[in-house]
Amino acid sequence: MSEVEALFSVLRQSADADCVAAIERSVREAPDRALCRINVLDFAAKHRLDEQRTIAAFLHATRLGVFELLWNVLCPGCGGVLDASATLKTVNRDEYHCQLCAAGYKPTLDEMVEVTFTVNPRVRRIAAHDPDTLPEVEYYRQIFWSSGVDLPEALGDSIGEFTIDSIELPPGERAVLSLQLPKDFVILFDPVTHGSQFIDVKGEPTRERQTLSIVFNKVTAPVGTVTMRPGPLRLSLENRADRRVLPALWIAGDKLHHLLGRRRPFLTAKRLLTNQTFRDLFRTDTLDVDQRLKITSLTFLFTDLKGSTALYERVGDLVAYDLVREHFHVLYDVVRAEAGAVVKTIGDAVMATFSTPDRALAAALRMREEMARINTERRNEDLLLKIGIHEGPCLAVRLNDTQDYFGRTVNIAARVQGLASSRAIHVTKSVVEDPNAAKILETSGLKPTMRRASLRGIIDETTVYEIP
Known part of the structure; x- marks a missing residue:
C-alpha cells in the first residue's frame, strides 16, 4: 500500500464515505x-455532496496531510487575493490595500477572509x-x-477582450512596449507584485509618441494616475523584484467589470471558525494571543440547566x-x-456560535425537543434547559489557549439566556427579524411575544x- 493509499484508508475512518471517495478521485484524476x-463549497455542489x-472531510484530510489549508485575505471589490498564509495568525494588519481597485479595507472574517485547500506536494505535485x-x-x-470569483473556462479569451498588451518579465530585466492608447481609462497591473499605474486617456488624439516608465519591486507604492492623450505610447518596464512579473495593460471598462x-x-473564515470539526481538530493553533479579528455578524446561543443543584440533591451525584x-x-x-x-462549557452552561440566526434558532428548537424526549423517557422533568440567542458584531480572540469571542454581542446573548424560563426560548430582535429564522417560526406555528x-x-x- 502506497503512502497516499494509506492516508485515504485512515481518512475513510473519520469522514463521510462519499466525500472521501470524491476527494480521492480528484486527487488522483483531476487536472x-x-x-x-x-x-470546498463549489466542490460539494459539483459532486452533489452535503456541504458540512x-x-x-477536507479538514480531516488536511489534518492527515492530504491538503494544505490557506487563509486568503480578499479585496471585496475585485476578488483578488491580497495576502495568503497557512495560518490566520498573519491576518494582523489594520487595513489591506488593493492596488487594482486603489482602495483600502479593514479586514473582517465574514467575507474578506476565505479558506481554501491545496493538495500537499507530498501527495501530488501540481x-x-x-x-x-x-x-x-x-x-x-x-x-x-480568489475561489469566490466564478472565472470562465476560457479565461484567456475573456481577459483578451480588455487587454491592450502584456508581457512576462524575468527578474532584473527590462522591456519596452510600443502600443496605441485608446480613449479609455487604462490600468497597468502586475498580479505578482500587485504594482499598478492608472492612466486616464482623454483629450484629442496625438501622433506624437508619449513615454511612461514603470519599475516593479517588492515595495508596493501607492497607486498613481497619469493623464495621457489617445495615441502612441512607449512604455518602459523594469523588474527589480526577485521574481518574474506579469504586467498587463487593461481597459477598465464593462468587460473587465x-x-x-x-x-x-x-x-x-467566519464559517470555518463556527465549524465544530475545525474546533475539534485545530483548537489551539488559530489565533495569536494579541489578535483581535472583527466579525460583523455572528449568532451566539447560550444554554443553562435550571435547578441543576437541586437535581444533584434530588437524584444523587451519580x-x-x-x-x-x-x-x-x-x-x-x-x-x-x-x-x-460549541465554544466552551461553563459548569452546566454551553456557549455555541452559528454563522446565521436561523441555524441557531433551529438548534434551540431541537435542543428543547431533545430535553423533552429525555424527560419523557425518565418520566420526570429533570432536565430543564434555558436558552438565549442574540446576533451581532464581535471580535474573534484567543483566551485560555483556545479561540473565543469577545464583545457586547456575547454579553447580551448571555444575559438574554438568563431571562429564559425552563421551556421558553428568549431571542433578540435581530434574530426574529432574520428572514430565514422568521420562516422557521412561521412553519413551526410559533408566535414570539415581545x-x-x-x-x-x-x-x-x-x-x-x-x-413559547
Missing part, C-alpha cells in the same frame, strides 16, 4: 488547477506549487483571483452526573448538525422575544 485553492460533511512557472492566465486563475462581477459562494453528561452529548450533536460549534428587558451590565433596555 492540476482543480487541486489548487479548492473552493464535505468541509469536515504546477501551482511553483507559481512562477504558471502561464499568465493560469496565474490569474490559480493565484491572484463583468468578469470581476461573476461571484460564487466560498468558505469564509445519576445527576450521568444526566448532565447525556445533556451535553445531545447539545453537542444538535449544534454540530446545525452547522454550529417585551422590553433590562439586562445586567447593558445600559439600554433590550427588545426581547419569548418563543
Whole structure:
C-alpha cells in the first residue's frame, strides 16, 4: 500500500464515505488547477455532496496531510487575493490595500477572509506549487483571483477582450512596449507584485509618441494616475523584484467589470471558525494571543440547566452526573448538525456560535425537543434547559489557549439566556427579524411575544422575544 493509499484508508475512518471517495478521485484524476485553492463549497455542489460533511472531510484530510489549508485575505471589490498564509495568525494588519481597485479595507472574517485547500506536494505535485512557472492566465486563475470569483473556462479569451498588451518579465530585466492608447481609462497591473499605474486617456488624439516608465519591486507604492492623450505610447518596464512579473495593460471598462462581477459562494473564515470539526481538530493553533479579528455578524446561543443543584440533591451525584453528561452529548450533536460549534462549557452552561440566526434558532428548537424526549423517557422533568440567542458584531480572540469571542454581542446573548424560563426560548430582535429564522417560526406555528428587558451590565433596555 502506497503512502497516499494509506492516508485515504485512515481518512475513510473519520469522514463521510462519499466525500472521501470524491476527494480521492480528484486527487488522483483531476487536472492540476482543480487541486489548487479548492473552493470546498463549489466542490460539494459539483459532486452533489452535503456541504458540512464535505468541509469536515477536507479538514480531516488536511489534518492527515492530504491538503494544505490557506487563509486568503480578499479585496471585496475585485476578488483578488491580497495576502495568503497557512495560518490566520498573519491576518494582523489594520487595513489591506488593493492596488487594482486603489482602495483600502479593514479586514473582517465574514467575507474578506476565505479558506481554501491545496493538495500537499507530498501527495501530488501540481504546477501551482511553483507559481512562477504558471502561464499568465493560469496565474490569474490559480493565484491572484480568489475561489469566490466564478472565472470562465476560457479565461484567456475573456481577459483578451480588455487587454491592450502584456508581457512576462524575468527578474532584473527590462522591456519596452510600443502600443496605441485608446480613449479609455487604462490600468497597468502586475498580479505578482500587485504594482499598478492608472492612466486616464482623454483629450484629442496625438501622433506624437508619449513615454511612461514603470519599475516593479517588492515595495508596493501607492497607486498613481497619469493623464495621457489617445495615441502612441512607449512604455518602459523594469523588474527589480526577485521574481518574474506579469504586467498587463487593461481597459477598465464593462468587460473587465463583468468578469470581476461573476461571484460564487466560498468558505469564509467566519464559517470555518463556527465549524465544530475545525474546533475539534485545530483548537489551539488559530489565533495569536494579541489578535483581535472583527466579525460583523455572528449568532451566539447560550444554554443553562435550571435547578441543576437541586437535581444533584434530588437524584444523587451519580445519576445527576450521568444526566448532565447525556445533556451535553445531545447539545453537542444538535449544534454540530446545525452547522454550529460549541465554544466552551461553563459548569452546566454551553456557549455555541452559528454563522446565521436561523441555524441557531433551529438548534434551540431541537435542543428543547431533545430535553423533552429525555424527560419523557425518565418520566420526570429533570432536565430543564434555558436558552438565549442574540446576533451581532464581535471580535474573534484567543483566551485560555483556545479561540473565543469577545464583545457586547456575547454579553447580551448571555444575559438574554438568563431571562429564559425552563421551556421558553428568549431571542433578540435581530434574530426574529432574520428572514430565514422568521420562516422557521412561521412553519413551526410559533408566535414570539415581545417585551422590553433590562439586562445586567447593558445600559439600554433590550427588545426581547419569548418563543413559547
